[in-house]
Amino acid sequence: MDGQKSSPVGTGSELMQHLSPVWTHGTDILVDHAEGAYLYATNGRRYLDFTCGIGVTNTGHCHPRVVAAIQEQAGKIIHAQANIVYHQPMLRLVEELLPVVPAGLDSFFFSNSGAEAVEAAVKLAKHATRRTNVIVFKGSFHGRTHLTMAMTTSKTTYRLNYQPLVPGVFVAPFPYAYAAEGSLRMNKEAVSRYALDELARLFKSQSAPEETACVVIEPVLGEGGYVVPPPGFLAELAAMCREKGVLLVADEIQTGFGRTGTFFAVEHEQVIPDVLIMAKGIASGLPLSGIVTRPDLAARWVPGTHGGTYGGNAIACAAATATVQVMKSERLPENAARMGAVLMAGLQRLQSQHPVIGDVRGLGLMIGVEFTRDGQPDARAAKSAQKNCLEAGLMLLTCGTYDNVLRWIPPLIINEGHVQEALDIFSNALNYT
Numbered sequence: 001m002d003g004q005k006s007s008p009v010g011t012g013s014e015l016m017q018h019l020s021p022v023w024t025h026g027t028d029i030l031v032d033h034a035e036g037a038y039l040y041a042t043n044g045r046r047y048l049d050f051t052c053g054i055g056v057t058n059t060g061h062c063h064p065r066v067v068a069a070i071q072e073q074a075g076k077i078i079h080a081q082a083n084i085v086y087h088q089p090m091l092r093l094v095e096e097l098l099p100v101v102p103a104g105l106d107s108f109f110f111s112n113s114g115a116e117a118v119e120a121a122v123k124l125a126k127h128a129t130r131r132t133n134v135i136v137f138k139g140s141f142h143g144r145t146h147l148t149m150a151m152t153t154s155k156t157t158y159r160l161n162y163q164p165l166v167p168g169v170f171v172a173p174f175p176y177a178y179a180a181e182g183s184l185r186m187n188k189e190a191v192s193r194y195a196l197d198e199l200a201r202l203f204k205s206q207s208a209p210e211e212t213a214c215v216v217i218e219p220v221l222g223e224g225g226y227v228v229p230p231p232g233f234l235a236e237l238a239a240m241c242r243e244k245g246v247l248l249v250a251d252e253i254q255t256g257f258g259r260t261g262t263f264f265a266v267e268h269e270q271v272i273p274d275v276l277i278m279a280k281g282i283a284s285g286l287p288l289s290g291i292v293t294r295p296d297l298a299a300r301w302v303p304g305t306h307g308g309t310y311g312g313n314a315i316a317c318a319a320a321t322a323t324v325q326v327m328k329s330e331r332l333p334e335n336a337a338r339m340g341a342v343l344m345a346g347l348q349r350l351q352s353q354h355p356v357i358g359d360v361r362g363l364g365l366m367i368g369v370e371f372t373r374d375g376q377p378d379a380r381a382a383k384s385a386q387k388n389c390l391e392a393g394l395m396l397l398t399c400g401t402y403d404n405v406l407r408w409i410p411p412l413i414i415n416e417g418h419v420q421e422a423l424d425i426f427s428n429a430l431n432y433t
Helices: 012-016 064-074 088-097 114-129 146-150 177-183 188-205 233-244 265-269 314-329 332-353 379-391 416-430
Strands: 031-035 038-041 046-049 107-111 133-137 169-172 212-217 247-251 275-278 289-293 357-363 366-373 397-399 405-408
Touching: 046 416, 064 314, 088 107, 088 314, 107 114, 114 146, 114 212, 114 247, 114 275, 114 289, 169 188, 177 188, 177 357, 188 233, 212 233, 233 247, 233 265, 314 332, 332 357, 332 366, 332 416, 366 379, 379 397, 379 405, 379 416
Parallel strands: 133 169, 133 212, 212 247, 247 275
Antiparallel strands: 031 038, 038 046, 107 289, 275 289, 357 366, 366 405, 397 405
């Protein structure tokens, strides 16, 4: 028709040119379908997916029970806006989550993405405390909105040319033991003590407790390098927050839903945060996120001061309910702990054979392999190993401030065969790194 553009017609690669270049792309694979631990490209090539959609498809790709729940709900109601009506999928999801979230947290708010959930947690903290400031940790990643960019310190890329950002965000050191052992000559206990002491100093020098709404922490750093804090750190942090009357917010977007071998990573130290943030693995790939908090804090959140059109979508909630049920019935957190130990042992064996691997660390199936050379981060080696693995059919991602960490985040359904397949590919890839 005159005056109208014709629809673009062409191959997949031609149509890709119409997508915004702001997206980075780790591969040029055009995927056709996926099942379990594998992705299948349109050319028929199969890939062992140890990226998990960046920690999302914890139940594997297209788990039959999740697919069935989505299909059934799509025939009932697709969108039921939470300000207007209640819908059964959201209530059923709450029923499934109540037994697995930390004790005493029982008031839920649902959003669509991790960044939205972080925004919700901070807004709640500010309302509940009537305070303005937020403390985060070095190496953090909390999202890409203007507020969550201000809270993100893992890479300058995420903040490039967007400043000035939201004020009132202060940064404390995270106890990154491997980096400290190499540069500061501190062991794990010393680096944990240093981080806590510096946080105490921050309360004295930059943001007093009476003006600090919350401390937000990832129980394991995600984009910052898959860094596990030394044992005892989270418990001492929680005690400090209680002492100073500051809310503790656990960002479990990447660590939650079985990833670290427990439903939530705070369970490793029996820490109960004031607010817990969840996303990624909650709905096996559908856009859903949420926070859960104590009822006394939720009661201070003024009605109408936060919301969202699509938050708690009916189909996403149905998928999430099925996801949690699968995790319970198939004991996926326990499998993550078992397979994580097998994978960790295999990676440590390779570390002993390849000096370029400086550190292997993690919890459950959230494992980082850090590449260093002459004591310095070696991003080239990490990227080379990633590329070699991809060519051999194993998909991995990098992370860390210097992009020198390969992260291992397979679906939680994997077995020893999958682990051995991945280790064999990685071992061969290292020979050409």
